[in-house]
Amino acid sequence: MASLYFHIPFCKQRCAYCDFYTEVAPQFIDIYIDTMIAELYARRDYLLQSETVSSVYFGGGTPSLLRTQHFEKIFYAVNQIFTIDKNAEITFEANPDDLTADYLSEIKNLPFNRVSIGIQSFSDRFLRAVNRRHSAKQAIDAVQFAKDYGFENISVDLIFGLPGQTLKDWTAELKMAFSLDIQHISAYGLTYEDGTPLWKSRMLGNVAPTNEQTMNQMYLRLLQMAENNGFEHYEISNFAQQGFRSQHNCGYWKNSKYLGIGAAAHSFDRVSRQWNVASIKKYIENVKGNKTFFEKEILTEKDKYNEYVMLALRTAEGVDCEYINKHFGREFSDYFFKNIQKFILTEKIKTAENRCFLTPKGILISNAIISEMMISD
Template identity: 35%
Template sequence: MAGIYVHIPFCKVKCHYCDFHFSIQQHNLNQLVEAIEIELVSRKDYLDNESVKTIYFGGGTPSILEPKLIEGLLNRIYQNYFVEEDCEITLECNPDDLSEEKLFSLKSLGVNRLSVGVQSFDNQILKFMNRAHSKQQAIQSIERAMACGISNITIDLIYGVPNTTIKSWEKELYQMLNLGVPHLSAYCLTIEPNTVFGNWHKTGKLEPLADQISLDQFQYLMEFMSLNGYEQYEISNFAKPEKISKHNSAYWKGDKYLGVGPSAHSYNQIERGWNIANNPRYIKNIHNEEAIYTAEKLSTQDRFNDYVLTRLRTKWGLVQHEMEEISAKDAEKAVKILKGYIQSGEVLLKDDLFLLTNKGKYRADGISADLFAD
């Protein structure tokens, strides 16, 4: 089974922390959606006729699109791919886009999961990040979605924000809990170079939060979510029973997926590739039948490292015999290193799974790098 990711590279405003590919100029929005429809048809063989179990509209801000455009994209998918009846169809959205009329339209099109970019329930923080919505709009959008019958909702929240405390982070989490949101993606603020925050940091206008306070907020997050019945199935993702993201889980488990739209990535277990990250060039090349996609064939080393990087972050962990099936030599080295991390309390061996402990989750990227094939 496979997934399809549709990248919609448009936003109303540029958030101060964001370094994703998008544009706030929407004059060619219709032409770009038309080009994505053409790509969906031209690349229909990429997934080798595997059934599609998840469709994910990401961005950017897909909720900018009128429902008619979303309908056109879904029609292209249904016409050219075998889509399972219980397919999870997720749309990323901003709170200020979710009117009652739009929500009912999305539901009628088959959208059954919303990923709402809340980021914070604090108006000062939202203003600091240059978000387009308010706390009240965020709360109302979630309540409105549930009233319209879309209860499978995830929200994003950001911790590690300058001048925040454990107390202010606790307040954010309680607001999420009180709304009955069944899934949370929580990310530590990263100051990326080519962003407003990156420029502020470079010129001394922004002082990042101390690492220890960010770690304390992460520790509190894990404890809070566990106490309130959420499972941490990936380092940044927490879900109530039966509400785990099928789409993102497929990424971490190494399932095939096709990504369409500018800058979208694809993976079919043989190669991985990426589309050009330029909207006008993408549209032009699609219509001229010129290349939009660059691919690289995966070596044994690539496949081993991908497995380690994605699986170690999750509750599914590293399985010794699965590592050995990719590369016995690299698996042997990795197991020796993992035993050292067991001694330090950062990795746990449970049945045949190597899993990160809460202590190890602080250093997930570093541990993964130590395990990589040379």
């Protein structure tokens, strides 16, 4: 099984915390779609003919800025080239203010069966603080409209630790999210990435990050409320009702192959990783001009080990010790089993059925544990 990813690097306005590659450049959307289709045909052999596509994902940026005819062109090309599994998960990311009844009515005949809505907060105050372009009401309406138009697999993105947000505020956000009868939640702690407007505000002393203790309390509240509401915690930042894990993201975490199309999109075939140029203009020029539009690295055994450990430790299933022994040889498995001991002794890692996974205590310092378990140069 393999996945397809389409990167739509357009936004109507930039959010204050975002460091993804996107541009406010709607004038390029039409030509960009045609270029993605050209790339898709040019790279049709990246996935083997025998491989069935089990998930298709439109991420961004803001895929909900595309119109029906854009998606139709892409799906036409996809169906010409690949075999899509009849149960494939087909997702698009949407901003709440785009997800109106009119828009959903326009796209209702497209093959999407999952929508991921970038809500981030249900409070106008916090949305404004990070320059999100929608309102709390639009967020709630978007979920309802998606349901009205038949979506039975709805995911919502939330951010905790927004400027000025307290534990009580975050609890209210979670209450609202769980009251919406959705199937999936992705929740991330706010980070102040270098160079973003939010980072600049912090440098100027206009905003202060939420302290670590409160961030931890917010995360633990999320774990508790997810459990109380019957959501399984299947990856550090992801929670799903039974049967609604994101198949696309699970593919990434399980080392499946994926073909990423579009500016700044990444691809992976288990042997190498490649990433397209992060510039809409250069991407269009180079694809159309038959020039190189990506960089590529061949993965060493160490890269593969690091990648496996980093991704597997983030998931509820954790690291498969037998897989480490079988696939990475003596040197890497010795390193893994020697270094994991201290985390087991301090109850940050639990073991069961020949697997190692993070405990709630371990999740709070997951970045530090993962970086210690990886092998540096």
